[in-house]
Amino acid sequence: xxGVHVPYNKMTSGLAIEKLQLPDHVVIPLHQHTGAPADAVxxxxxxVKAGQLIGQAKGYVSANIHASICxxxxxxxDLYVPTGMKVKCxxxxxxxxxxKAFMDPLPESASKEELLARIKDAGxxxxxxxxxxxxxxxxxxxxxxxLIINGSECEPFVTSDERLMMEHTEExxxxxxxxxxxxxxxxxxxxxxDNKKEAIEHVKQVCxxxxxxxxxxxxxxxxxxxxxxxxxxxxxxxxxxxxxxxxGVVVQNVATLKAIRDACYxxxxxxxxxxxxxxxxxxxxxxxxxxxxxxxxxxxxxxGASEDLAKVINGGPMxxxxxxxxxxxxIKGTNCVLVMGSSMVRRYEEKDCIRCSRCVSxxxxxxxxxxxxxYAKNKRYDDCEALSVMNCVECGCxxxxxxxxxxxxxxxxxxxxxxxxxxxxx
Amino acid sequence: xxxxxGPHIRGDWDTKRIMLCVVLALIPSAVAGIYxxxxxxxxxxxxxVLGAQITELIGLKVLGKPTEFDGSAMVTGLILALIxxxxxxxxxxxxxxxxxxxxxxxxxxxxxxxxFNPAAGGRVFLLLSFAAVMASFPAPGADAVxxxxxxxxxxxxxxxxxxxxxVSGSIGETCKLAIIIGGVILIALGLIxxxxxxxxxLTCMVIAxxxxxxxxxxxxxxxxxxAAFFMATDYVTTPITRRGRxxxxxxxxxxxxxxxxxxxxxxxxxxxxxxxxxxxxxxxxTVPRSFGQPKKERRARKNxx
Numbered sequence: 001x002x003g004v005h006v007p008y009n010k011m012t013s014g015l016a017i018e019k020l021q022l023p024d025h026v027v028i029p030l031h032q033h034t035g036a037p038a039d040a041v042x043x044x045x046x047x048v049k050a051g052q053l054i055g056q057a058k059g060y061v062s063a064n065i066h067a068s069i070c071x072x073x074x075x076x077x078d079l080y081v082p083t084g085m086k087v088k089c090x091x092x093x094x095x096x097x098x099x100k101a102f103m104d105p106l107p108e109s110a111s112k113e114e115l116l117a118r119i120k121d122a123g124x125x126x127x128x129x130x131x132x133x134x135x136x137x138x139x140x141x142x143x144x145x146x147l148i149i150n151g152s153e154c155e156p157f158v159t160s161d162e163r164l165m166m167e168h169t170e171e172x173x174x175x176x177x178x179x180x181x182x183x184x185x186x187x188x189x190x191x192x193x194d195n196k197k198e199a200i201e202h203v204k205q206v207c208x209x210x211x212x213x214x215x216x217x218x219x220x221x222x223x224x225x226x227x228x229x230x231x232x233x234x235x236x237x238x239x240x241x242x243x244x245x246x247x248g249v250v251v252q253n254v255a256t257l258k259a260i261r262d263a264c265y266x267x268x269x270x271x272x273x274x275x276x277x278x279x280x281x282x283x284x285x286x287x288x289x290x291x292x293x294x295x296x297x298x299x300x301x302x303x304g305a306s307e308d309l310a311k312v313i314n315g316g317p318m319x320x321x322x323x324x325x326x327x328x329x330x331i332k333g334t335n336c337v338l339v340m341g342s343s344m345v346r347r348y349e350e351k352d353c354i355r356c357s358r359c360v361s362x363x364x365x366x367x368x369x370x371x372x373x374x375y376a377k378n379k380r381y382d383d384c385e386a387l388s389v390m391n392c393v394e395c396g397c398x399x400x401x402x403x404x405x406x407x408x409x410x411x412x413x414x415x416x417x418x419x420x421x422x423x424x425x426x
Numbered sequence: 427x428x429x430x431x432g433p434h435i436r437g438d439w440d441t442k443r444i445m446l447c448v449v450l451a452l453i454p455s456a457v458a459g460i461y462x463x464x465x466x467x468x469x470x471x472x473x474x475v476l477g478a479q480i481t482e483l484i485g486l487k488v489l490g491k492p493t494e495f496d497g498s499a500m501v502t503g504l505i506l507a508l509i510x511x512x513x514x515x516x517x518x519x520x521x522x523x524x525x526x527x528x529x530x531x532x533x534x535x536x537x538x539x540x541x542f543n544p545a546a547g548g549r550v551f552l553l554l555s556f557a558a559v560m561a562s563f564p565a566p567g568a569d570a571v572x573x574x575x576x577x578x579x580x581x582x583x584x585x586x587x588x589x590x591x592x593v594s595g596s597i598g599e600t601c602k603l604a605i606i607i608g609g610v611i612l613i614a615l616g617l618i619x620x621x622x623x624x625x626x627x628l629t630c631m632v633i634a635x636x637x638x639x640x641x642x643x644x645x646x647x648x649x650x651x652x653a654a655f656f657m658a659t660d661y662v663t664t665p666i667t668r669r670g671r672x673x674x675x676x677x678x679x680x681x682x683x684x685x686x687x688x689x690x691x692x693x694x695x696x697x698x699x700x701x702x703x704x705x706x707x708x709x710x711x712t713v714p715r716s717f718g719q720p721k722k723e724r725r726a727r728k729n730x731x
Contacts, residue, residue, distance in 0.1 A: 007435075231717075311429075325427065349492075355662050357666040368713060387713065400437050401439070402437075403439045407431060
């Protein structure tokens with residue numbers, strides 16, 4: 001499928017994951033997943049231990065939230081989070097102690113239901129960025145025959161998954177086997193882009209002789225997008241408006257699988273994750289970070305910014321979100337904090353479309369991005385809908401290649417939200 | 427800190443860079459034209475480019491649009507010069523370029539908004555208004571000696587002369603070698619879809635073959651190859667999908683050969699304008715099926731529109 005060749009800039013791929021020093025406080029949002037926000041189950045002043053439940057999932061599509069460090073609840077208030085929303089957050093003042101309140105490990109013989117319940121209890125969500133509750137995704141209501149382990153990590157700069165695949169290969173596979181057991185699938189594909197040579201070697205070594213089919217894919221953004229990945233590995237086409245489970249597939253990111261493994265084998269809830277801190281910092285690093293650590297603390301621990309800060313992004317440069325301040329916390333989907341100094345940030349003026357059709361030729365969803373942008377600009381959202389804008393995966397390839405520097409993907413996003421709003425109104 | 431929408435990195439190609447690369451690809455043809463037709467060809471090229479550039483500058487000022495140099499007027503001026511006869515009086519490129527820019531580009535709203543290819547428009551305007559000066563083609567190297575153009579004298583030139591450009595014709599259209607070098611540059615840089623020249627040339631050759639004409643002679647004579655690489659591939663005035671472009675190229679091929687064989691004259695610029703007019707319709711009927719979109723739904727949607 002189509003896409004763009006973006007400069008990888010994976011300068012941290014040779015750097016082992018380091019454990020970040022304990023932050024003195026963390027800000028843990030109660031809503032860092034798709035679905036309903038969790039309800040706070042602690043109060044100001046409560047003592048909490050690392051791994052203790054502080055937010056209870058509300059409803060089926062929701063996720064539990066746990067304390068990531070040991071300390072006292074200092075405050076519960078609305079704060080900005082990397083998704084751009086203002087969300088109720090639990091602020092924990094650390095006491096420097098290393099006390100854990102993990103669950104008991106599950107026995108090998110644990111049933112499908114027990115495993116699913118554990119994943120739900122551990123508050124696991126998709127760690128590739130989508131943050132969809134994993135217990136919902138794995139509790140497929142349709143027959144599933146294939147599991148794809150997503151190790152493609154196609155966003156430039158980001159290396160958190162790559163390092164996991166190099167350093168925790170076995171754990172990822174243990175997580176994958178748990179997912180297999182829950183889904184009842186036999187077919188399992190481990191998909192990696194060909195620019196991660198060392199990770200491929202590790203994975204191939206560990207998977208040798210097993211049922212896992214390691215697939216080395218061409219490095220092209222957005223290779224890791226679910227629909228693209230499913231087509232490129234299994235040649236199955238997810239219907240427009242449908243989900244991977246409509247074609248019998250579940251895709252799980254490597255970090256999510258490791259979190260599943262940790263929850264079942266060690267009883268550890270999702271309270272930390274690997275974050276690549278890169279770009280204009282003096283010492284770029286791959287860090288194991290407690291959820292809720294503020295971006296400013298990460299940057300400090302990477303030697304500080306190497307030049308004037310212009311933009312700081314949660315995620316990679318293609319789909320990541322620019323942050324208004326450094327006080328925002330790492331959330332479950334934060335795979336990268338990209339620090340962009342003024343030399344990295346270029347400003348462009350939007351010009352008229354010259355119909356070069358580059359956007360058309362790179363769109364992985366076979367849309368007509370330029371026409372969609374033109375209609376959206378003129379608020380003709382019905383025409384956008386007729387051009388299947390709802391099938392847009394918002395990868396941003398169109399904006400990336402546009403020589404007139406039109407923010408095409410932004411127009412598509414606007415059209416999508418207008419169409420959704422209209423559908424809601426009836 | 428700066429908060430802006432993603433993607434936060436962009437590709438290297440912008441409009442200006444694309445246009446300047448098209449200029450680069452046209453340089454071999456310009457050099458060949460100057461080599462064969464001498465100083466007068468250089469004068470026509472310079473005046474046409476300047477005429478287009480200055481008209482655009484004034485026009486954008488009048489329209490209140492940004493006047494930043496983007497190279498597009500340069501491309502139009504250069505293409506127009508290269509499809510003019512080398513014997514044209516020096517006012518011809520100036521008038522032609524100015525007319526092309528005003529009536530075929532600026533009045534539509536400037537770059538990206540024009541329906542018709544400005545260079546083709548300029549040439550057709552000159553042809554209709556000043557037929558006499560536009561129809562005389564000197565032989566290469568011999569100033570002011572009018573010779574029959576290859577099309578009007580089928581079979582009188584060798585294939586090698588046609589290929590190298592040692593024949594009479596428009597400034598940039600005669601040397602096929604230079605045109606192909608430029609075309610290869612455009613294809614190698616990913617700037618044009620190779621399907622367009624390929625389908626156009628093949629369509630023309632097949633029709634010539636069927637009609638019992640010499641298809642290689644037709645391919646190598648007149649403005650066919652120049653149009654194939656530099657005019658039928660113009661972004662603004664051709665379809666945005668591969669399928670659309672193939673239809674455009676095939677249609678242009680049919681029209682080119684029908685006029686060549688039945689009317690006996692060369693009028694590719696006319697035919698380009700005609701096909702340009704069909705582009706909105708071609709675009710509308712070649713909307714691709716989005717990934718995972720059922721065939722039926724697309725048809726239903728189309729009927730709804």
